[in-house]
Amino acid sequence: MEPPLTPTQPSPQDREIATAVARERPRLRNFIRRRVIDQDEAEDILQDVFEELVEAYRLPDSIEQVGAWLFRVAKNRIVDRFRKRREEPLPETAETGDDYRLDLELPSADAGPEAAYARTALLDALRAALDELPANQREIFIAHELDGQSFKAMAEATGTGINTLLARKRYAVLHLRERLQPVYDGFEI
Template sequence: MPGSEKPDEQQIRSLVARAQSGDARAFEKLLKLHQHGLLRFCRSMLGSSSEAEDVLQDVYLGAWRQLSTLKSSEALGVWLYRIARHRCIDHLRKRTPVPHDLHTEENSTGSVPLHGQRSTEIPETYAENRVAMLDLRRYVGELPQNQRESWVLKEIHHLSYASISEIVGEPVATVRGRIARARTTLAERMQPWR
């Protein structure tokens, strides 16, 4: 596996087999393939970068302990997201509610990235776009948890409805409905920005 290239399916199968045999380095390589997406997903679920990083460590530990339950290398991503989802839900249940200003933490949800100003963008347009993205991030954070997680997995992580269904443990029709409701709510809330 050369430096920055993504491994092919055969290499991933080999890494999974080695990891399941106890090879920690192979497991680490598998996690690196998904770490950015998992971190963004945890941020979107928890609304906090620091909490997401802590929970992600629990995800890694849980994945290592449950590695024998991974049935195929093709299911690795879905399997990791399912573990992450469960860890986030557990963390949310234990969390003491605290006020959270979404504007104070840089890219707190991880669900709607704020891009830097482009050299061709007019400063006023950049400022408006940034405020719109902050509003969108806030509205995503206000969605019911089941809608938010499904919307983030579809719109940000570009997973299929079938994969999302596996991750959240609900039928595809339920996932489609949640995403549709989330899209409708977000479209209504973002109406002033059109």
């Protein structure tokens, strides 16, 4: 039987957690930083992973391979963050008055060779996918997303109904998602 713990003496479970964190922190931090450009976000993910480790240690089932478990959780957190970011709607420039630019949403060319490559690959894939669209869909997508024109202004300028313009843009977006998903998936996240 173990002696009672004093307030300054950590439990065996706390010692196991501290040992695992000390052992895996450098490799795990590097793993996350290679996949997440924003270093603050990378640190947030690292902290989330360690918080989940502490919670997992409280469960009745033990973790067999702590290192492998941590890397799997880190990868899942990274994927979750990218999915969450991808689901955020693009700002409506016509209504907000902001100068939205698609190129600012892409990885920065100055963020290192991986980011520059990703930016080039995404832009090339976007150009190719836009070229595949019927002219009326391509024009609406470019006018709305890249030039910031409102559907109302486009409807007035072309004499085409807003619902028709919305439908054309929807078809363009569906096509672009389908064509760009393999490119996005090709990047290690």
